[in-house]
Amino acid sequence: MTRKTKFPADSASESTHLVLPPDSNVHGTLFGGRIMEWMDVIAGIAAGRHAGGPVVTLSVDSIRFSRPINMADVVILKASVNYAGTTSMEVGVYVEREDPQNEHREHCLTGYFTFVAVDAAGRPRQVPILAPQTDKEKQRYQRAQERRAQRLDASTTK
Numbered sequence: 366m367t368r369k370t371k372f373p374a375d376s377a378s379e380s381t382h383l384v385l386p387p388d389s390n391v392h393g394t395l396f397g398g399r400i401m402e403w404m405d406v407i408a409g410i411a412a413g414r415h416a417g418g419p420v421v422t423l424s425v426d427s428i429r430f431s432r433p434i435n436m437a438d439v440v441i442l443k444a445s446v447n448y449a450g451t452t453s454m455e456v457g458v459y460v461e462r463e464d465p466q467n468e469h470r471e472h473c474l475t476g477y478f479t480f481v482a483v484d485a486a487g488r489p490r491q492v493p494i495l496a497p498q499t500d501k502e503k504q505r506y507q508r509a510q511e512r513r514a515q516r517l518d519a520s521t522t523k
C-alpha cells in the first residue's frame with residue numbers, strides 16, 4: 366500500500382490559555398510543570414493529526430524558560446510537526462505570552478517533543494510522509510533531522 370503524504374499545515378495546532386491562580390507557583394508566575402503539560406498536550410494533538418491515530422510521547426528535549434509568564438497573562442502555544450520518520454515524529458512547540466493590558470506578545474520558550482504512533486497493541490505504527498512546503502518548513506525539517514540524529518547518537522552511546 367502506498368504511504369500517504371501530509372503537509373505540516375495539515376496538523377498544525379494552537380491552544381490559548383489564561384494563567385489562573387491554580388496554574389501559578391509561589392512566585393505568582395506560571396508553574397513550569399503546567400506549561401510543560403500544556404505543551405505535551407498540544408504537541409500530542411499535532412502528532413496525532415499527522416499520524417491519523419494514537420501517539421505516545423517518547424521524549425522531550427531540554428527546555429529553558431527564558432522569561433517568566435505572569436498570572437493573568439494569556440499564553441499561546443503553536444505546535445507543528447517538523448519531521449516524520451517511519452513511526453516517529455518531532456513536534457516543535459513555540460510558546461508566547463500576551464500581556465492582556467496591551468496585547469503585546471513575546472516569545473518565552475520552545476520545546477521539541479518526539480512522538481511515536483502506536484497500534485492497538487502499543488506497537489510502533491507507520492505514519493504518513495511529511496512534505497514541507499515553505500522555506501521555513503524545509504528549514505525546520507532539516508534541523509529536526511539533525512536533532513533526531515543527535516538523540517539517537519546520545520541514546521546509543523550511553
Ligand SMILES: CC(C)(COP(=O)(O)OP(=O)(O)OC[C@H]1O[C@@H](n2cnc3c(N)ncnc32)[C@H](O)[C@@H]1OP(=O)(O)O)[C@@H](O)C(=O)NCCC(=O)NCCS
Nearest residue numbers: 421422423450451452453479481487488489513516517520
Ligand atoms: C514509544 C514506544 C512505543 C517505542 O517503542 P520501541 O519498540 O522502543 O520503538 P522503536 O525502537 O521501533 O522506535 C520507534 C521510533 O522511535 C525512534 N526512537 C527511538 N529512540 C529514539 C531516541 N532516543 N530519539 C529519537 N527517536 C527515537 C526510532 O528511531 C523509531 O522512529 P522511526 O520509526 O521514525 O525511525 C515505547 O518505547 C513506549 O511505549 N514507550 C512509553 C511511551 C509512554 O508511555 N509515554 C508517556 C505517555 S504518552
